[in-house]
Amino acid sequence: MINRLSFSFYTLLLFCTLFCHGQKSQAPVYGTWVTNVASNALRTKKDIRETVQLCKSYGLNTLYVVVWNKGVTMYPSDVVERYIGIKQDSVYKGFDPIKEVITEGHKAGLKIFAWFEYGFAYDYNDTNSVWLKKYPHWAGRDAKGQLLQKNKFYWWNSLHPEVQQFMTSLVLEVVKKYNVDGVQGDDRLPAMPSEGGYDSYTKQLYAAEHNNALPPDNAKDETWVQWRADKLSQYIKGLYADVKKVKKQCVVSWAPSIYPWSKEQYLQDWPAWLKGGYADQVLPQLYRYDIVAYEKVLKELSEQVPPGMKQKVFPGILTSLGDGYRIKQEMLTQIIKLNRKYGFKGESTFYFEGTKSLKPYYISANNAVKP
Numbered sequence: 001m002i003n004r005l006s007f008s009f010y011t012l013l014l015f016c017t018l019f020c021h022g023q024k025s026q027a028p029v030y031g032t033w034v035t036n037v038a039s040n041a042l043r044t045k046k047d048i049r050e051t052v053q054l055c056k057s058y059g060l061n062t063l064y065v066v067v068w069n070k071g072v073t074m075y076p077s078d079v080v081e082r083y084i085g086i087k088q089d090s091v092y093k094g095f096d097p098i099k100e101v102i103t104e105g106h107k108a109g110l111k112i113f114a115w116f117e118y119g120f121a122y123d124y125n126d127t128n129s130v131w132l133k134k135y136p137h138w139a140g141r142d143a144k145g146q147l148l149q150k151n152k153f154y155w156w157n158s159l160h161p162e163v164q165q166f167m168t169s170l171v172l173e174v175v176k177k178y179n180v181d182g183v184q185g186d187d188r189l190p191a192m193p194s195e196g197g198y199d200s201y202t203k204q205l206y207a208a209e210h211n212n213a214l215p216p217d218n219a220k221d222e223t224w225v226q227w228r229a230d231k232l233s234q235y236i237k238g239l240y241a242d243v244k245k246v247k248k249q250c251v252v253s254w255a256p257s258i259y260p261w262s263k264e265q266y267l268q269d270w271p272a273w274l275k276g277g278y279a280d281q282v283l284p285q286l287y288r289y290d291i292v293a294y295e296k297v298l299k300e301l302s303e304q305v306p307p308g309m310k311q312k313v314f315p316g317i318l319t320s321l322g323d324g325y326r327i328k329q330e331m332l333t334q335i336i337k338l339n340r341k342y343g344f345k346g347e348s349t350f351y352f353e354g355t356k357s358l359k360p361y362y363i364s365a366n367n368a369v370k371p
Contacts, residue, residue: 029314031062031348039353042097052104059362064115079173111181114174119189120158140196150193157199158192159231175246182251190232191266195219229269240278253281287318302342314346320354
């Protein structure tokens with residue numbers, strides 16, 4: 001009887017240990033995205049110190065810092081230099097803002113994530129890109145055979161193995177080179193406009209799996225959308241594993257568009273990423289301009305998150321857009337309160353420049369929302 005009870009006790013203890021480990025709560029995120037577009041936050045050491053200190057004073061604990069956009073990196077990259085001969089964005093002239101923001105951020109007790117802003121988009125509003133010249137077979141194509149372009153962004157074929165290998169190499173370079181707390185892809189990583197997939201590589205791949213049939217002419221055909229979305233999900237499952245092999249404690253974070261729009265427009269089936277176990281954080285972009293619209297998408301988000309995984313999800317809030325839109329302090333306070341009402345423990349704002357125009361919206365001592 002004693003041995004049976006002991007066995008039952010230790011079996012229960014082992015089960016609880018494994019279960020609790022698997023269900024370990026994600027620490028709340030109080031974050032903001034820091035980019036080099038319409039912002040000088042990363043230009044100099046002084047700018048970076050001021051950025052970090054301001055974020056700290058607002059009660060923020062996480063900065064998602066851009067490392068890749070416009071086809072170049074903000075840091076000196078051996079990977080990009082190997083591919084196109086350009087080591088770093090010329091704006092920085094040898095200065096490494098990523099190294100500096102990690103140093104200053106960690107001193108202040110903030111977590112620093114490397115944000116791969118452009119993801120699988122190789123350029124913005126430029127058909128003369130060095131990437132297109134050197135790797136024309138990487139280019140995404142629409143049903144008319146034209147270069148894949150959406151909202152002025154030009155896209156690679158995100159399903160091409162060479163494109164995926166480049167992106168994996170870029171992410172792993174950062175994880176190996178810097179003491180980042182995490183890495184993040186957004187609505188362009190992993191993603192591809194659903195108008196794409198009509199390049200020769202993807203058509204051949206589809207035919208090989210569909211008895212030599214060609215993809216549907218309708219880019220929004222549900223089975224065709226799901227097939228391409230599943231291919232991207234397979235890619236990030238592998239990328240997640242690769243990151244964890246290099247640095248197990250490195251958080252893998254995604255900031256996709258809202259669902260199901262994310263899948264219909266950009267092939268981002270992110271609820272599957274959560275269920276599949278290759279998302280430590282998901283920050284859906286709930287970018288809305290009024291509180292009624294925000295609560296609508298927040299409620300939808302709450303219903304979309306798989307049971308028991310809400311602790312991994314942190315809504316993304318639009319606080320500013322270029323030189324135009326700026327959120328009102330009152331609306332941000334309302335949004336944060338709504339997030340708590342629906343069970344979300346944190347959030348991140350897009351982007352830092354909008355934060356600067358606000359008063360502190362967390363109490364720094366305990367990151368509680370101000371009444």
